Amino acid sequence: MKGITRMSRPPARSRPRRAPARTALAAVMALAAGALSACGGAAGADGGGKGSSVTLRVGATGWKKEEALLKFAHLADTPYQVKWNLFQGGDRQLEAVRAGALDVASSSEIPPVFAAADGKPNFKVVAVERGNTLNQEVVAPKGSPVTSMSQLRGKKVGYVKNTTAHYFLYDLLKRAGLGWDDIEAAPLDPDKGIAALNGGSIDAFAGYGNAVITAHQRGARTIGSGKDILSGNFLWTASDDTLGGAAERKALADLLARIDKAYAYVRDGRQKEYAKVMAAATHQPVGQALEEFTAGEAQRRTGIRPVSAGATASEQKVADAFGDLGAVKRKLTVSGFWSDRLTPHLRRELTS
Numbered sequence: 001m002k003g004i005t006r007m008s009r010p011p012a013r014s015r016p017r018r019a020p021a022r023t024a025l026a027a028v029m030a031l032a033a034g035a036l037s038a039c040g041g042a043a044g045a046d047g048g049g050k051g052s053s054v055t056l057r058v059g060a061t062g063w064k065k066e067e068a069l070l071k072f073a074h075l076a077d078t079p080y081q082v083k084w085n086l087f088q089g090g091d092r093q094l095e096a097v098r099a100g101a102l103d104v105a106s107s108s109e110i111p112p113v114f115a116a117a118d119g120k121p122n123f124k125v126v127a128v129e130r131g132n133t134l135n136q137e138v139v140a141p142k143g144s145p146v147t148s149m150s151q152l153r154g155k156k157v158g159y160v161k162n163t164t165a166h167y168f169l170y171d172l173l174k175r176a177g178l179g180w181d182d183i184e185a186a187p188l189d190p191d192k193g194i195a196a197l198n199g200g201s202i203d204a205f206a207g208y209g210n211a212v213i214t215a216h217q218r219g220a221r222t223i224g225s226g227k228d229i230l231s232g233n234f235l236w237t238a239s240d241d242t243l244g245g246a247a248e249r250k251a252l253a254d255l256l257a258r259i260d261k262a263y264a265y266v267r268d269g270r271q272k273e274y275a276k277v278m279a280a281a282t283h284q285p286v287g288q289a290l291e292e293f294t295a296g297e298a299q300r301r302t303g304i305r306p307v308s309a310g311a312t313a314s315e316q317k318v319a320d321a322f323g324d325l326g327a328v329k330r331k332l333t334v335s336g337f338w339s340d341r342l343t344p345h346l347r348r349e350l351t352s
Helices: 023-039 065-072 090-099 110-115 164-175 190-199 210-217 246-267 271-282 286-299 309-325 343-351
Strands: 055-061 081-087 104-107 123-130 136-140 156-159 184-187 204-208 221-225 233-239 303-306
Touching: 055 065, 055 090, 055 246, 065 081, 065 246, 065 271, 081 090, 090 104, 090 110, 090 123, 090 233, 104 110, 110 123, 110 164, 110 309, 123 246, 123 343, 136 164, 136 210, 156 164, 156 190, 164 204, 164 221, 164 309, 190 204, 190 210, 204 210, 233 309, 246 271, 246 303, 246 343, 271 286, 303 343
Parallel strands: 055 081, 055 104, 156 184, 156 204
Antiparallel strands: 104 233, 123 233, 123 303, 136 204, 136 221
């Protein structure tokens, strides 16, 4: 792996940032800073970073999968600092990026659409991670008479707003002959959604990842899946300030390439060992974690790639769908917040 040369530019974490364009964004910044503090993002989440002037504050959803993955693959000793910060969804990560409280976000295709909805995005999508679309489901609680999407008419359905769950719930309802107005839609964070499902205050919940795993552990039944609806494109987004620094761009390309190599390391006969890491983080049996990982890699091998016209078009389709739903009020051209500025660095690192 190519090293990162020491630069005199202040680190991404500490250099001055442009003032927010709106007072509302300042409020979001305060909330995001509180979220980072609550997540303990600055504790025990460092790369090696010896002698480096660069610090990247990077978001993670559900659990700090990328941090654990890099440690497992012996690739965490980066020549720059990495602060991993945990959020319940990519939407919260994009809010933090917009507020200047995070440098890099990882999300599905959906959160950047909403983050750019005011027409003033201060971030760019710079890489695409191809990944599986398992554990993206609409579930009904144990003992529920609801067994299909068509039975949700008039029912209260929880969902994680501005995420994949929002998107595939909308699509699944259409396929079942229902519209968004045919349900009582209740936006909920994943943990609150599971609590509401178990407590009987909602009839179904559209969620992903650990939330779906937990729901099934408590007897929930799948009534709809986003597996074949979602593209499998997961986006890496960086703030404009971060992309403005040569050292930061080089560090980010190196970090993404390390994640790509770490997945290859696991696939090279180490799936069982890595399943133990997953199981400990997600509180599930090792065998179940192994099945989840192997099924996911069988569906779509995880790997990071530079941005492309095809990936941009895929997110445009998502933006258009949310426009049709009325969730996004202005017509968005997503290419305006995609950039190939990281591509030369990333291509070199991926092949090194």
